[in-house]
Every structure is written in C-alpha cells, then in structure tokens.
Amino acid sequence: MDTKVRFFELTMWPHMRAAYNLARWLVRNDQDAEDVVQESFLKAFKAQESFRGSEAKTWMLAIVRNTAMDFRRRLKAGPAAPIGDERHEPEDDSPDPESALIAESRREQVRHAISHLAEEFREVIVLREIEGLAYKEIAAVLGIPMGTVMSRLSRARNLLLVELGGVKEVQHDLP
Amino acid sequence: MTCREAGPLLHARLDNELDMASSASVDVHLSDCRVCAAQYQALQNLHEELVSSDLAYAPGIALERKLADRFLGEEKSPRRLWNWSWPSASVMAAVAIAAVVLIAFLPMLRVSNTDTLSAEILDNHLRALQAVHPVDVPSSDQHTVKPWFQGKTSFSPPVPDLTQDGFILIGGRLEVIHQQPAAAIVYRRRQHVIDLYVSPSTDTDSKIELHELGGYHLLHWTQNNMSYWAVSDVDAADLRTFADLIRAR
Numbered sequence: 111m112d113t114k115v116r117f118f119e120l121t122m123w124p125h126m127r128a129a130y131n132l133a134r135w136l137v138r139n140d141q142d143a144e145d146v147v148q149e150s151f152l153k154a155f156k157a158q159e160s161f162r163g164s165e166a167k168t169w170m171l172a173i174v175r176n177t178a179m180d181f182r183r184r185l186k187a188g189p190a191a192p193i194g195d196e197r198h199e200p201e202d203d204s205p206d207p208e209s210a211l212i213a214e215s216r217r218e219q220v221r222h223a224i225s226h227l228a229e230e231f232r233e234v235i236v237l238r239e240i241e242g243l244a245y246k247e248i249a250a251v252l253g254i255p256m257g258t259v260m261s262r263l264s265r266a267r268n269l270l271l272v273e274l275g276g277v278k279e280v281q282h283d284l285p
Numbered sequence: 286m287t288c289r290e291a292g293p294l295l296h297a298r299l300d301n302e303l304d305m306a307s308s309a310s311v312d313v314h315l316s317d318c319r320v321c322a323a324q325y326q327a328l329q330n331l332h333e334e335l336v337s338s339d340l341a342y343a344p345g346i347a348l349e350r351k352l353a354d355r356f357l358g359e360e361k362s363p364r365r366l367w368n369w370s371w372p373s374a375s376v377m378a379a380v381a382i383a384a385v386v387l388i389a390f391l392p393m394l395r396v397s398n399t400d401t402l403s404a405e406i407l408d409n410h411l412r413a414l415q416a417v418h419p420v421d422v423p424s425s426d427q428h429t430v431k432p433w434f435q436g437k438t439s440f441s442p443p444v445p446d447l448t449q450d451g452f453i454l455i456g457g458r459l460e461v462i463h464q465q466p467a468a469a470i471v472y473r474r475r476q477h478v479i480d481l482y483v484s485p486s487t488d489t490d491s492k493i494e495l496h497e498l499g500g501y502h503l504l505h506w507t508q509n510n511m512s513y514w515a516v517s518d519v520d521a522a523d524l525r526t527f528a529d530l531i532r533a534r
Contacts, residue, residue: 115356115357118356119357119411120499120500121500122356123352123411123415124411124415124518126344126349126352126415127341127344127415128476130342130343131341131342131343135342140342140345143342143344147344147348147352148351148352148355151352151355151356155356166500167518216338217338220334220335220338220340221340238300239332239335239336239340240335240336240340240341240476241341242336242475242476243476244302245297245302260293260296260297260302261293263296264293264296267328267331267332270331271327271328271331274331274334275327
C-alpha cells in the first residue's frame with residue numbers, strides 16, 4: 111500500500127475521534143470542531159515527513175490544539191461565539207428510560223461545568239479525564255512542563271468540585 | 286509528611302503519577318489525616334465520575350467520510366495516473382531481478398498462519414474503533430454482556446469483571462475472524478480500548494505470544510480449547526497484565 115495512505119491509516123486515523131473530541135471542547139461547537147479537525151488532518155498529512163515516530167496520539171492532538179487556538183484567535187476578531195450548541199445526541203436503547211434521563215441531565219451538567227472552565231483548565235481536564243493521557247503526554251500536547259500540568263489540573267479539579275458539588279447552583283438551568 | 290506537602294501530591298497520587306515511595310508516604314498521610322483523606326475522596330469521586338460519564342463528543346459520520354474521501358480518495362484519483370511516468374530501464378531491471386529472487390525464495394518466506402491472523406485481527410480492531418458503535422451490546426455489567434452472546438455463538442466466552450484492576454468493561458460485539466464467529470469483548474484502560482477476541486480452537490494450550498503491528502500490540506494464546514487475541518494501543522505491559530488477568534479467571 112502507498113506509504114502516505116498507510117501513514118494516514120495507521121498514524122492519523124486511529125486518533126480521529128480524540129482529535130474531534132479535543133477540538134469540540136476547545137471551540138465549543140460542532141461545525142467549528144469539524145473545520146478544525148479537517149484543517150489539522152491536512153497539516154498532519156503534509157507534515158508526515160517531520161513525524162519522528164514519537165507518540166502518534168500526542169503528535170496529532172498537539173496539531174489539533176494549535177489549530178484550535180489559531181481558529182479561536184481568528185474568531186476573536188469577529189463576534190464572540192455562543193457557548194455550547196448543546197444538542198442532545200440520540201441515546202442508545204436503554205432498559206430504563208427514566209434513569210437514562212437522569213444520567214443524561216447529570217452528564218449535561220458535568221459537560222456544562224467543564225465547558226465553562228477557562229481554556230487552560232478545560233484542556234487539561236479534557237486530556238486527562240476524557241482522553242486519559244498521562245502527565246507526560248499532556249505536557250507534550252500543550253508544550254508546557256509537567257509541573258504546570260499538575261498545578262493546572264489541581265486548580266481545574268478544585269473548580270469543578272465547587273461547581274458540581276453545589277447542586278443548587280447548577281440545577282436551575284436544567285431542562 | 287504535612288498537609289501542606291501532601292496537598293499537591295494528591296492529584297499525582299490519584300493519577301498514578303507518583304513513584305512507589307512517594308505514593309506510600311502520601312498513603313500514610315491519608316490514613317493519618319481526616320481532612321486530606323476527605324479531600325482525596327472528593328477528588329477520587331470527581332475523577333471517577335468524569336471518566337465514567339462518557340463525556341467525549343463523537344464526530345459525525347459526515348466528517349469521517351469527508352476525511353476518508355480526502356485522504357484515501359486522493360490516492361485513487363485519476364491525476365495520479367497522469368503523474369506516473371514510465372520507469373527508467375535500470376529501475377525495470379532491478380524490478381525484474383527482484384521478481385526472480387522473490388520467486389526463487391518464495392517457499393522460504395511462507396507467512397505463518399498467525400501473522401495473517403494478527404493482521405486480520407488488527408484490521409478488525411481498527412475498523413471497530415472507527416465505527417459509530419464499537420460494541421453491539423454496550424454494558425459495563427458482565428451479567429448483561431455474557432448472556433448476550435448466548436444464542437449468537439455456540440460457545441460461551443468468559444466476560445470477567447476487571448474493574449478492580451483498572452480494566453473497565455464497555456461491552457461486546459460479534460465478529461467473524463477467519464470465517465469463524467468470534468466474540469469480541471471490549472474493555473477500556475484509561476481511554477485505550479482493548480478488544481479481546483475469543484473463538485473456539487482445537488489447538489493445544491499455549492503461552493502468550495506478543496505480536497507488534499503498526500504501533501499496536503497483540504497478544505495471542507490458547508487455553509481450554511479457546512483461542513484468545515487481545516489487541517490495543519495501550520502499552521505492552523498493561524496489555525500483558527490484562528492477558529494474565531483473563532488467563533487467571
């Protein structure tokens with residue numbers, strides 16, 4: 111098989127979902143996230159000669175993160191984007207619709223709390239808690255020292271604890 | 286260790302980022318100090334909720350298609366044929382010699398059965414990762430996943446609960462590997478997906494063998510007339526732990 115196609119299939123494609131997820135959390139709406147992923151894939155594909163066989167996932171995510179940052183910077187010139195076009199995706203068949211509904215609204219509550227974190231805290235939460243990266247990998251994606259990863263993560267978690275612990279404060283905007 | 290010293294380390298302890306000695310001294314402090322223990326518990330609860338809440342946004346099918354068309358389609362476009370120039374005589378000669386050598390030595394290059402199987406398993410795993418639903422029966426409950434296979438397969442695959450060991454059951458799906466029905470049991474290690482393929486086998490019990498393909502690890506063994514393949518991009522040591530746990534059940 112063509113080595114370029116092989117590179118796409120083995121190095122880029124397996125991380126497509128992670129790329130989309132990170133982009134979606136950073137730009138906070140579906141359409142922009144799709145644009146960021148496409149742009150990132152194009153960059154990665156062009157830069158494949160510079161890929162030195164380090165961790166493919168962190169390499170891809172670093173590109174996505176930088177692309178998202180550029181995207182946000184360009185947007186800042188225009189009107190501010192509204193936060194979260196929180197569309198509800200259709201759920202899987204569930205044995206108990208009622209408990210599924212509760213779980214779903216709790217999930218939206220958690221998503222809401224994360225999406226309202228400042229960018230520097232949001233990105234460490236997404237990379238650690240949702241993508242499951244180790245500190246070393248997060249440091250590589252964000253281009254910051256491990257100590258900074260740790261301090262941002264601890265700040266971010268404490269903010270989330272306050273936000274999600276206070277049920278009263280967050281329940282008012284539930285559907 | 287004081288609370289002030291322990292504070293910043295709680296996160297690293299929670300994330301398994303501490304060496305054994307530091308881990309142990311944090312644990313000692315946690316058993317002594319109620320305030321830090323409560324804080325640690327709160328962080329742990331938050332962590333567990335975040336990890337288990339399925340917070341990731343999934344890309345739409347349209348995006349997957351666009352990317353596939355763009356990057357895979359490009360290679361098949363007619364423009365490529367235009368760019369393709371007739372190779373020089375020396376290249377042709379080299380190809381001819383290579384062909385002769387290949388034919389002469391072909392019998393020695395017999396690809397073993399497990400090599401083609403491992404490639405097929407990896408392809409299957411990658412396809413499943415890209416699918417909208419990597420499982421047919423999404424459940425973290427072994428008592429839901431195991432019965433699901435009944436009536437769909439002639440064998441009953443083991444579906445152990447390995448949550449305690451950090452491998453979280455996501456569900457199962459039915460696959461066909463080498464024209465044989467196989468059960469794929471899907472686990473998660475952090476965010477890495479592990480597919481465990483189980484199918485009946487007439488081979489005698491074997492030890493675990495490691496295959497590596499394109500950055501993925503595959504472990505294969507046979508046990509009690511069942512063939513097992515575990516595949517993931519998780520690191521080899523973690524996958525080995527996983528395989529050992531499955532074998533021990």
